[in-house]
Amino acid sequence: MTRYLIRRLLIAVPSLLGISLVLYVILALAPGDPFSALASNPSIPPAVAEALRRKFGLDDPIMLRYWHWLIAMLHGDWGYSFDSRVDVDVLIMQRLPTTLYIIGSSQILALLVALPVGIYAALRPYSLFDQIASTFAFIGFSLPTFFTGLVLILIFSIQLHWLPFVYRTNITATGWAGVWAHIAQAIMPVLVLGLFQGGSWTRFVRASVLDVVHLDYVTTARSKGLAERTVVGRHIVRTALIPVVTVVALQLPFVFGGAIVTEQIFRVPGIGSLLISAILANDTPVIMAITFVFACLVILFNLIADILYGWLDPRISYR
Amino acid sequence: MAGSTHASVTADGIAAVTAAPSVRPVTPGFEAWRRFRRHRLAVAGAVVLALMVLTVAIGPTIWRVPINAIDFSAQVAGPSLAHPLGTDSLGQDLLARMLYGGRISIAVGLVAMAVAVIFGTLIGAVAGVAPGPVDAGLMWLTDLFLSLPQLPFLLLIIYLFRHSLTAIVGEQLGIFILICIVIGGFQWMPVARLVRAQILSLREKEFVEAARALGASTSRQVVRHILPNALGPVIVAGTIYVAQAIIAESTLDFLGLGFPPDVPTWGRILYDGQNYLDIAPHWALFSGGAIFVTVLAINFVGDGLRDALDPRKVI
Numbered sequence: 102m103t104r105y106l107i108r109r110l111l112i113a114v115p116s117l118l119g120i121s122l123v124l125y126v127i128l129a130l131a132p133g134d135p136f137s138a139l140a141s142n143p144s145i146p147p148a149v150a151e152a153l154r155r156k157f158g159l160d161d162p163i164m165l166r167y168w169h170w171l172i173a174m175l176h177g178d179w180g181y182s183f184d185s186r187v188d189v190d191v192l193i194m195q196r197l198p199t200t201l202y203i204i205g206s207s208q209i210l211a212l213l214v215a216l217p218v219g220i221y222a223a224l225r226p227y228s229l230f231d232q233i234a235s236t237f238a239f240i241g242f243s244l245p246t247f248f249t250g251l252v253l254i255l256i257f258s259i260q261l262h263w264l265p266f267v268y269r270t271n272i273t274a275t276g277w278a279g280v281w282a283h284i285a286q287a288i289m290p291v292l293v294l295g296l297f298q299g300g301s302w303t304r305f306v307r308a309s310v311l312d313v314v315h316l317d318y319v320t321t322a323r324s325k326g327l328a329e330r331t332v333v334g335r336h337i338v339r340t341a342l343i344p345v346v347t348v349v350a351l352q353l354p355f356v357f358g359g360a361i362v363t364e365q366i367f368r369v370p371g372i373g374s375l376l377i378s379a380i381l382a383n384d385t386p387v388i389m390a391i392t393f394v395f396a397c398l399v400i401l402f403n404l405i406a407d408i409l410y411g412w413l414d415p416r417i418s419y420r
Numbered sequence: 421m422a423g424s425t426h427a428s429v430t431a432d433g434i435a436a437v438t439a440a441p442s443v444r445p446v447t448p449g450f451e452a453w454r455r456f457r458r459h460r461l462a463v464a465g466a467v468v469l470a471l472m473v474l475t476v477a478i479g480p481t482i483w484r485v486p487i488n489a490i491d492f493s494a495q496v497a498g499p500s501l502a503h504p505l506g507t508d509s510l511g512q513d514l515l516a517r518m519l520y521g522g523r524i525s526i527a528v529g530l531v532a533m534a535v536a537v538i539f540g541t542l543i544g545a546v547a548g549v550a551p552g553p554v555d556a557g558l559m560w561l562t563d564l565f566l567s568l569p570q571l572p573f574l575l576l577i578i579y580l581f582r583h584s585l586t587a588i589v590g591e592q593l594g595i596f597i598l599i600c601i602v603i604g605g606f607q608w609m610p611v612a613r614l615v616r617a618q619i620l621s622l623r624e625k626e627f628v629e630a631a632r633a634l635g636a637s638t639s640r641q642v643v644r645h646i647l648p649n650a651l652g653p654v655i656v657a658g659t660i661y662v663a664q665a666i667i668a669e670s671t672l673d674f675l676g677l678g679f680p681p682d683v684p685t686w687g688r689i690l691y692d693g694q695n696y697l698d699i700a701p702h703w704a705l706f707s708g709g710a711i712f713v714t715v716l717a718i719n720f721v722g723d724g725l726r727d728a729l730d731p732r733k734v735i
Contacts, residue, residue, distance in 0.1 A: 119564045127577060236461075239723070243716040245667045247674045247687075248708035251694055255705075259698045351566065358571030362671055366694070376572060377675055380579045392576055395569035403567060 109407055113400050120396040121174070124389065125167045174393070180386030184379065189390045193372060197394070199270075200371030203290050204360050208349075210295030211302055218299075219306025220338060226311060234303065241300020246359045250293045250366040257289065264289055268369040290367045294359050298352070305348045309341040343414050350406030357395050455728040462724020465717040472714055476522030485516040487684055499702060506702045508692060514703065517684035518710060524685045525666050525714070528600055532665035535604025537658045540611025545642055547612065548619030559616070562609045570606045574668065575677055577602050591680050599678065603668045607661050611654055618650035652729035659722035663715045670711050686711050 161169075173179075179189040218238075222231040258266040268286050273279075313319065314337060322336045323329075361373035368374065372391050379387035457463060490510045499506045505514040547558040578598060586594035619642060622628055631645050672678035673687025681688065686707045693703030 116564060116567060119560075120568060123564070123568070124576075127573075127580065239719065240716060243663070243719045244712055245670060245708075245715065247671060247690065248712055251690070251697060251704050251708060255697050255701055259701075354567065354569045357569045358671070361571055361575075362674065365675060376575065377677075380575055380677060388576055388579070392569070392572040395572045396567070399567045399569055 105411070106408070109404055113404055116400055117397065118171075120400075121171060121393065122167065124392060124396070125170060126163075128385075128389065129163050129166070179390045182379075182384055182387050184382040184384040184387070189386050192375065192387065193390060193394060196370060196372045196375050199369060200360060200364070200373060203287065203363070203369060203371060204294065204356060206287065207291045207294035208298065208356070210291055211298035214295070214299035215302035215306050216338075219303045220310050220333065220341075222303070223307045223310035223314065223341075224333065231307075235307070238300045238303040238307075241296050242304075244297065244300075246293050246297055246362045247366060249297065250289070250363060253289045253293060254366070266367060268367050270370055286367075290363045290369055293363050293366075294356070297359055298356060301352065302345070302349065305345050306341070309344050310337060313337050313341045339413060343410065346406050346409050346413065350403050353399050353402045354395075357398070452725075452728040456724050459720075459724035459727050461720045462727075465720030465724070468713065469717040469721060472522065472710075472717065473526060476519050476526060479519040479522075480516070483515055483519060485513040487516045487520050488512060488682070505706050506700065508689070508696075508700075508703055512684075514689070514706060517689060518686065518707060521683075521685040521689060521707070522710065522714075524596070524679070524683065525669060525687075525711070528596065528603070528669045529662040529666040529718075531596075531600040532603040532607070532669075533658050533661040535600055536607035536661050536665075537611055537654060539604065540608035541615050541647070541654065543608065544612035544615025545619065545647070548616040548623075548646075549638055549642060555616075558612075562612050565606065566609050568606070571668075571671065574602055574606065574672065575675070578672065578677060592683060595679055599669055599672065600665075603665045604661075607664065611657055614653050614657065615647070615650050618653075619646050622646045622649055655729060656722055656726045659718060659725055663718040663722070666711065666715055666718075 177190060179193075181187075182189050182192055185192055218234050222228075222234045225231055254266045257264045263285075265282075265286050266289065268290070274282050319332060319336055322332045327336075357373070360371070361376060363369065364371045364373035365377055372394060376388065376391045378384075379391065490512060491507065492510075495507065495510065503513050503515065505518060507513060508517070543558055543562065547555045547562075550558070578595075581598060582595060585598050588594065589597065623641070623646065628641055628645050631641050636644070669678060669685070670687030670690070673685045674691045676691055678687060679685050689707035690704050690711070693700070693707060696703055
């Protein structure tokens, strides 16, 4: 198991390197550089700008520059935000927990919706419940997150006045009121993301369970006289979940996209809204770092999916 | 040839003679249409989609209100006879703006889909016929692109390249080209895998072997004999891509990073309308609803096509 983990971690390294290379090449191909602003500034003589370029190695060949950048990233030197005047890693570490909290809760909500609904619908295919669930799942993943978010704000904040639509970090209320304030402001962002994911996962769970229910080993389990809940829980679901795990991991890049939009709508102070404000403020180091963090998170969750595979499917050996 | 397969030819001949007068020949297209019709929601989606496309295509010739006519006497007004979908904060007619935005959204969806399908087919075909190392390299690239977080990369690329491209071909066209290429450039991976898988499994089949024996070149085998067999799944994937591209483009506009502010795309109208949710909900609801209905209709059509074009599925 440990050896498998180490090997899997080693396989993840080339992917990370590949992503960082893609990121760096995009940036290097882009016109202009951090000193283009200096070139148009009349109070700085061209010689000074040239000296600065040489000092920061902007005239080096691209592979050398990539190498320096990579070494600096590995040392934890992620650059300095032009806009907020703090180190980028400090800024990201401030924002990352909120994003992970919102994304994590919404994924749990999505699973809590998708698993029971998908399994129940697949066990009674083409019943009324199945048709209603399938239609709603279809609508759920066709709804763009920005539209759902606005509709929820319209209903729960503007019409009913139940929930706040601006996410605040400086909640002063204590005790139960404080706890409720924290939960209330997270409900709508989590709902938006969770229902979108829940919709598409319900379809996958249903299809996956439907593939399994007619297999011979399920009939065997039934004919042994096992209780229906054992057959469903231990025999059907466990097998059906294997492809679902892949889908969950593969869809993560989309989840981050949804998270950026959701954070922007509800003004959640996570790294998604940080990315948007950094882009609007031309804050290149922050943009680079956040994109890279998102890529790392995708790879991390692919890794977790691989490990879950081994647990769900004994046919995959840990060698 | 007739001599070597004597028995089967006669058998087929009898069957053809007896069947010909009563049964019309069933073409693949007709068969697909018959199966597509069974999926009621898909048919409904196709009708809605056709109406949408027709409306945005000929709508502006009938509803001749200019998209930027400012009317301060009717600011953020609700739907009325003069303005069927209401007006925005400058008193501009929302119906005219939505018709214009719909053209952009649907055009972006179609062009981005074409980019993704062409690029994916190309990569998949090359990977399928190329020797081992090239194949492995291309598939590694495909997997790499699959694990890239798409929206951050979309935002990054558009942020970096929009000024240089808009300087060359003009602001509106430049951003249109950029958005289509970038969105398509992040969608080609499933098609590439699909095409490669088809090539790997079909190139050992007898009909391709026959073509090879007749001296067909590799490219002719792929283009004439293998790719038509991959058409069904690619069409389904392409349909879904249109919906995804429309969502992606609206998302960019909604984040304020897509088309320039004076171009009224659906996402941009929604972005402007979100600050007036309390006094003018129609503004955001109509534009968001248009995106939702279009995407839902396309997805239903895709679902219907999946049923219709999969020969293994029995309906």
